[in-house]
Structure formats: structure tokens, C-alpha cells
Amino acid sequence: MQKQESIAPGYWLLSLHSPQIASAAAPGQFVMLKIDKSFDPLLPRPMSIHSVIKEDNNRIGFTILYKVMGKGTRLLSEKRSGESLVVIGPLGKGFNLNHISSGCEPIVVGGGIGIAPLLFLAHKLLERGWTPSVLLGANSQQELLRLDEFESSGLIPKVSTEDGSKGVKGMVTDLLGSYLEDRKGVHGEVFACGPSPMLEKVASQAKEYGLNSQLSLEQRMACGLGACLGCVVRIRDKEGSQLSFQRVCTEGPVFNGEDIIW
Amino acid sequence: MVAESSPILSIELNGLKLKNPIIAASGTFGYGLEYVPLGDLSKLGGMVTKGLCMWEEKGNPPPRICETPAGMLNSIGLENIGIENFITEKLPQLIQYDTAIIVNIWGREIDDYIKAAERLDAVNGIAALEVNISCPNIKKGGLTFGTDPSVTFELVQQVRKRTSLPLMVKLTPNVTDITLIARSAEDAGANALSLINTLLGMEIDVSTRRPSLANITGGLSGPAIRPVALRMVYQTARQVNIPIVGLGGISSLADVIKFLLAGASAVQIGTANFFDPTICWRLVDELEEYLRNENISDVNQLVGAIIEE
Ligand SMILES: Cc1cc2nc3c(=O)[nH]c(=O)nc-3n(C[C@H](O)[C@H](O)[C@H](O)COP(=O)(O)OP(=O)(O)OC[C@H]3O[C@@H](n4cnc5c(N)ncnc54)[C@H](O)[C@@H]3O)c2cc1C
Ligand SMILES: Cc1cc2nc3c(=O)[nH]c(=O)nc-3n(C[C@H](O)[C@H](O)[C@H](O)COP(=O)(O)O)c2cc1C
Ligand code: FES
Numbered sequence: 001m002q003k004q005e006s007i008a009p010g011y012w013l014l015s016l017h018s019p020q021i022a023s024a025a026a027p028g029q030f031v032m033l034k035i036d037k038s039f040d041p042l043l044p045r046p047m048s049i050h051s052v053i054k055e056d057n058n059r060i061g062f063t064i065l066y067k068v069m070g071k072g073t074r075l076l077s078e079k080r081s082g083e084s085l086v087v088i089g090p091l092g093k094g095f096n097l098n099h100i101s102s103g104c105e106p107i108v109v110g111g112g113i114g115i116a117p118l119l120f121l122a123h124k125l126l127e128r129g130w131t132p133s134v135l136l137g138a139n140s141q142q143e144l145l146r147l148d149e150f151e152s153s154g155l156i157p158k159v160s161t162e163d164g165s166k167g168v169k170g171m172v173t174d175l176l177g178s179y180l181e182d183r184k185g186v187h188g189e190v191f192a193c194g195p196s197p198m199l200e201k202v203a204s205q206a207k208e209y210g211l212n213s214q215l216s217l218e219q220r221m222a223c224g225l226g227a228c229l230g231c232v233v234r235i236r237d238k239e240g241s242q243l244s245f246q247r248v249c250t251e252g253p254v255f256n257g258e259d260i261i262w
Numbered sequence: 263m264v265a266e267s268s269p270i271l272s273i274e275l276n277g278l279k280l281k282n283p284i285i286a287a288s289g290t291f292g293y294g295l296e297y298v299p300l301g302d303l304s305k306l307g308g309m310v311t312k313g314l315c316m317w318e319e320k321g322n323p324p325p326r327i328c329e330t331p332a333g334m335l336n337s338i339g340l341e342n343i344g345i346e347n348f349i350t351e352k353l354p355q356l357i358q359y360d361t362a363i364i365v366n367i368w369g370r371e372i373d374d375y376i377k378a379a380e381r382l383d384a385v386n387g388i389a390a391l392e393v394n395i396s397c398p399n400i401k402k403g404g405l406t407f408g409t410d411p412s413v414t415f416e417l418v419q420q421v422r423k424r425t426s427l428p429l430m431v432k433l434t435p436n437v438t439d440i441t442l443i444a445r446s447a448e449d450a451g452a453n454a455l456s457l458i459n460t461l462l463g464m465e466i467d468v469s470t471r472r473p474s475l476a477n478i479t480g481g482l483s484g485p486a487i488r489p490v491a492l493r494m495v496y497q498t499a500r501q502v503n504i505p506i507v508g509l510g511g512i513s514s515l516a517d518v519i520k521f522l523l524a525g526a527s528a529v530q531i532g533t534a535n536f537f538d539p540t541i542c543w544r545l546v547d548e549l550e551e552y553l554r555n556e557n558i559s560d561v562n563q564l565v566g567a568i569i570e571e
Contacts, residue, residue, distance in 0.1 A: 228536060229341045
């Protein structure tokens with residue numbers, strides 16, 4: 001643990017030193033973090049890779065952006081730099097950038113703590129020559145996190161808050177709706193992470209405007225390695241409408257919006 | 263002298279030889295290959311596959327797991343790729359490792375077990391079958407096979423006739439007297455017994471007033487169940503003459519030794535693989551070091567060596 005700082009009430013940014021994980025990491029991938037040696041909490045917690053830390057152009061570590069939800073995250077927020085954590089990763093399949101063409105317009109959509117994997121994604125997109133549109137939403141201005149980081153990369157996120165304290169009053173899906181309406185016929189791809197109802201809405205909005213969407217899902221996890229089969233979500237299998245259970249830790253966490261059965 | 267040479271770690275389970283007594287438990291180690299990035303499978307005494315059946319089983323809807331104090335509940339619903347896919351897709355890679363590959367089988371009626379045993383008997387590279395009798399028997403209104411001594415006897419006897427592979431019968435703890443079921447399995451020709459499977463439990467999310475698992479109930483595992491498992495191993499060891507493989511909450515070397523002292527000849531590591539993914543490998547080293555430090559020349563000397571007076 002290199003550093004841990006609170007960036008808003010209940011939200012923490014943790015910097016971890018690990019050249020191995022950092023150099024192998026791709027946007028959308030996650031790590032399993034065993035927070036404490038004790039048996040309570042017992043299981044490691046999945047956390048997205050928020051950004052990679054570089055030193056002289058070498059990746060030496062990565063950050064995690066998290067929200068205190070329960071026992072595990074509270075305990076994590078009490079740890080201080082210098083302590084060691086057992087971390088396994090990078091895990092899962094991240095966002096797929098291979099099939100999107102150079103003329104494609106990436107649209108990055110984050111709700112609440114769902115922005116965690118999106119900064120790394122935005123950096124990667126910029127590195128590969130795209131300039132993504134970034135839409136971010138939160139409950140209030142206080143919970144709109146990491147705007148500076150997006151801005152210092154040259155991006156200007158459009159923002160919404162549910163209480164109207166910053167940006168458009170409403171939800172990030174409202175932003176996405178008007179964005180897509182303004183650019184009817186745009187050749188783009190939507191990348192999103194956030195609470196499940198938001199993602200369901202994003203999937204249907206993208207479909208409505210004929211765009212592909214890649215959504216990062218969550219599920220409770222035990223192993224993170226594909227072994228326990230505990231983390232499945234409902235996915236339409238290749239043949240079409242048939243239900244299959246797929247593992248968020250292995251086939252995901254990023255799935256095609258059209259394939260997800262909500 | 264004794265301390266100079268390496269202690270003996272190998273054990274024999276009535277026809278199944280293991281290089282050491284550390285086995286990865288069913289359902290917590292996938293098909294083994296998931297853990298290849300973390301360690302050399304050849305170092306382990308053995309590994310048990312996820313429970314397999316004659317068809318591809320989708321399993322239960324999510325959420326399937328939930329953490330509990332020092333444990334977890336699961337209701338995976340025995341999702342598996344099916345025995346045929348296992349044989350063609352997983353086994354060829356697995357047999358490259360010099361470890362005992364134990365295939366866990368289950369079914370909804372006795373005939374499913376028979377077919378599974380016959381199919382696997384014809385395949386090379388499998389060291390033994392572990393028969394999971396902790397699942398519902400549709401012919402008996404969903405009553406678990408392993409809660410009835412006569413059903414257990416019939417099931418194990420039928421499977422016994424179909425295979426020459428060593429049979430390890432895995433017992434459910436959700437019974438009033440596990441030793442009765444253990445004796446039935448022994449009488450029907452089991453080579454060894456493994457115990458325990460998960461304890462039936464449930465959890466409710468107070469904020470939503472809903473069960474934490476979509477299936478409502480699930481199996482409890484992890485450190486929380488260890489004392490129950492240890493007691494059952496101890497009681498069963500006194501009642502049967504076939505070897506016992508102990509499991510339930512084992513998370514450290516001390517836990518391994520407790521189960522050996524209580525009468526287990528080998529142990530399986532389950533839920534601990536999730537929160538300590540390299541534990542199986544570490545336990546092999548730690549056990550050897552312990553035997554050396556304690557001047558014990560053969561791990562078998564610990565089996566049943568509990569002191570009671
Ligand atoms: C692939 C993946 C990446 C994630 N990345 C991040 C991230 O970058 N930042 C972040 O803040 N959170 C992230 N999460 C969610 C995070 O794992 C959970 O918030 C965390 O495990 C809660 O642990 P806890 O002990 O604090 O809460 P608990 O006391 O365990 O639970 C509190 C609440 O969180 C829910 N919960 C528990 N585990 C999970 C889980 N694995 N996924 C979703 N909800 C859960 C519980 O149902 C409960 O309602 C991610 C989850 C997944 C699956
Ligand atoms: C997620 C999960 C899946 C399991 N799947 C199986 C299975 O398919 N067949 C089986 O016989 N036991 C299964 N088990 C039971 C374990 O093999 C073991 O008996 C039990 O968890 C107790 O040991 P532990 O506390 O060390 O995990 C499963 C357990 C867990 C936690
Ligand atoms: S968390 Fe175990 S299979 Fe995904």
C-alpha cells in the first residue's frame with residue numbers, strides 16, 4: 001500500500017505498488033483484494049483497476065477507487081500506507097477495443113462509483129487515438145468523483161446530479177438520452193459501468209439508437225478465478241434467446257448490452 | 263537419523279495412493295485448471311473436480327453466494343459442464359499433472375450415478391470417484407440420498423458394481439447420526455469416506471427483507487463449520503474400518519493436524535481456496551516441516567492419534 005486518501009465522504013482512493021499487476025492490466029479488469037487476515041470478512045472483495053501508476057513510463061502500480069459499503073470496505077478504509085494486502089489480478093475480460101474502428105465515437109457512461117473502471121478506459125482510448133465523450137452522473141456534486149482527472153487528460157465530462165447541485169439535474173441516462181438524440185446516426189460504441197438499473201437503461205438506449213454497448217456488471221464473488229461458479233449473471237447464449245449463466249469474473253465483468261437478460 | 267531423512271507424507275486410502283494427504287475439495291477448485299496459474303498441481307496429493315453428472319447442468323439462478331460470519335453460503339445448484347465435456351475438454355490437460363484426479367459425481371436418481379460410474383470407468387487418468395450423496399433424489403420426493411441408510415446402501419452398492427475405480431463416498435452432515443450412513447456406505451463397498459459436505463443454512467437481508475440467496479437456502483462452509491466437521495470425523499472414525507478424508511473449514515496447518523488426530527487419513531481444502539488461493543501448496547510444505555520439527559517419520563503416525571484420558 002503506497003497511499004490511501006479520502007476523496008469525498010465515504011469514497012477512497014487507494015494506491016498499490018505492484019509492477020506485475022499494473023503491467024498486465026487492461027481497462028475493465030479487476031483484482032481480488034483480501035482486506036484482512038481474519039475470518040471476518042472472510043472472502044476477498046472484487047475491485048476494478050481505476051488507473052495505472054507510472055514512473056519513467058513504466059507501470060509500477062495501480063489505484064482503486066471505492067465506496068464504503070459494508071464491513072470489508074470500511075476495514076479497508078482504515079488501512080494506512082506501508083501495510084501489505086493480498087491482491088490477485090488482473091482478472092476478467094475488460095472492455096473490448098479491438099473491434100471498434102478508428103472512425104467510431106466511444107461514449108463512456110458512469111453512474112456513481114461506476115466511474116471506477118472508466119478513467120483507465122478513457123486513458124486507454126486516448127492513447128489509441130480516440131477522444132471519447134464522457135458522461136458522468138451521481139447523487140450530488142460531492143459524489144461526482146475524479147472530474148479533475150478526466151479534465152487533465154483533455155476530456156470534458158458532461159455531468160448530471162440527482163439533486164441538481166451540479167450539471168444537469170437528473171440521471172446520467174437522461175444525459176445519454178439527449179446526447180444520442182442530438183447525434184442521431186452517430187457511429188459509436190457505449191461503454192458503461194454503474195448500478196444495475198442504470199445499465200439496463202443504457203443497454204436499451206444504445207439499442208434504440210443502433211449502437212453496441214459494453215457494460216461492466218457486478219455480482220458477489222468468492223474466488224474471482226472461475227472456480228466457484230458463484231458470480232454468474234443471466235446471459236443470452238449464442239443460439240439467441242436461450243438463457244445461460246456466465247461468470248462475471250471470467251466471461252465478464254464486461255458483457256455486451258444486448259446479451260444481458262435483466 | 264529419523265530427523266535427517268525426509269518424513270513420509272504419502273498415504274493410502276484403501277486402493278487410492280496419494281503422495282501427500284492434501285486434496286483440493288469439490289466445487290472449490292473448479293476443474294483444477296483454474297488454479298494452474300497459482301501453483302503446480304503435481305505437488306498436491308489430489309484434487310476433486312466440481313460435481314459432474316451425465317448432462318450439462320445450468321445450476322441455480324443468482325445470487326448464488328453470500329458471506330456469513332467466518333463462512334459462506336452457496337447454492338450453485340451443481341452447475342457443471344457434464345461428464346462428456348469434462349472428458350474431452352478438461353481431462354487431457356489435467357492428466358499432464360502428477361496428482362490424483364478424483365472425479366466427483368452426482369445424480370437425481372440412482373441410474374444417473376450408475377451411468378456416470380460406467381462412463382468414467384472406461385476412461386484413463388482418473389484415480390478415484392467421489393460419490394456425492396448430498397443431493398435430492400427425485401424418485402423419493404427430493405429427499406437427500408445420503409440422509410437414509412438404506413438408500414445410501416443401495417446407491418453405493420449399485421455404483422460399486424459398475425466400476426473398479428476406488429470409491430470415496432461423500433457424506434452429508436444434515437443427518438441425526440452420520441455414523442449410521444457411514445456404516446451403510448462401508449457395508450456397500452465404499453473404499454473410503456469423505457466428510458463433511460456443507461451444512462444447510464440460510465440468510466436474510468434485513469434491508470430488503472429478502473433471502474440473500476435466490477434459492478433461499480444454501481450450504482454453509484468455511485471456518486464456521488470446522489468444529490462440527492471435526493466432531494463428525496471423530497465419531498465416524500470410531501465406527502468404520504475404512505479410511506476417512508476429513509474436510510470442513512480447514513484453513514491452516516493446525517486444522518489439518520486436528521483432522522488427522524481425530525482419525526482422518528487425508529484432508530480436503532474447500533472454502534479456504536477462495537480466501538487463500540495458494541493454501542493447498544503451502545500446507546504440503548508446512549506439513550512436511552511440521553513432521554520434521556516434531557520428529558515424526560511418517561504422517562500416518564498422526565492418524566487417530568488424539569490423546570483421550
Ligand atoms: C468486478 C467488480 C468490480 C468492482 N469494482 C469496484 C470498485 O472499483 N469500487 C467499488 O467501490 N466497488 C466495486 N465493486 C463492488 C465491491 O466489490 C463491493 O462494494 C464490496 O465487495 C462490498 O464489500 P463490503 O464488505 O464493504 O460490503 P458487504 O458488507 O459485503 O456488503 C454491503 C453491500 O454490498 C453488496 N455487495 C457485496 N459484495 C458485492 C459485490 N462483489 N458486488 C456488488 N455488491 C456487493 C452486498 O450485497 C451488500 O448490499 C466491484 C464489484 C465487482 C463484481
Ligand atoms: C461454492 C461451493 C461449491 C461446492 N460444490 C460442491 C460439489 O459440486 N460437490 C460436492 O460434493 N461438494 C461441493 N461443495 C462442498 C465442499 O466440497 C465441502 O464439502 C464443503 O464446502 C466443506 O468444506 P470447506 O468448509 O472446507 O469448504 C461445494 C462447496 C462450495 C463452497
Ligand atoms: S467468483 Fe468464483 S467463479 Fe466467479
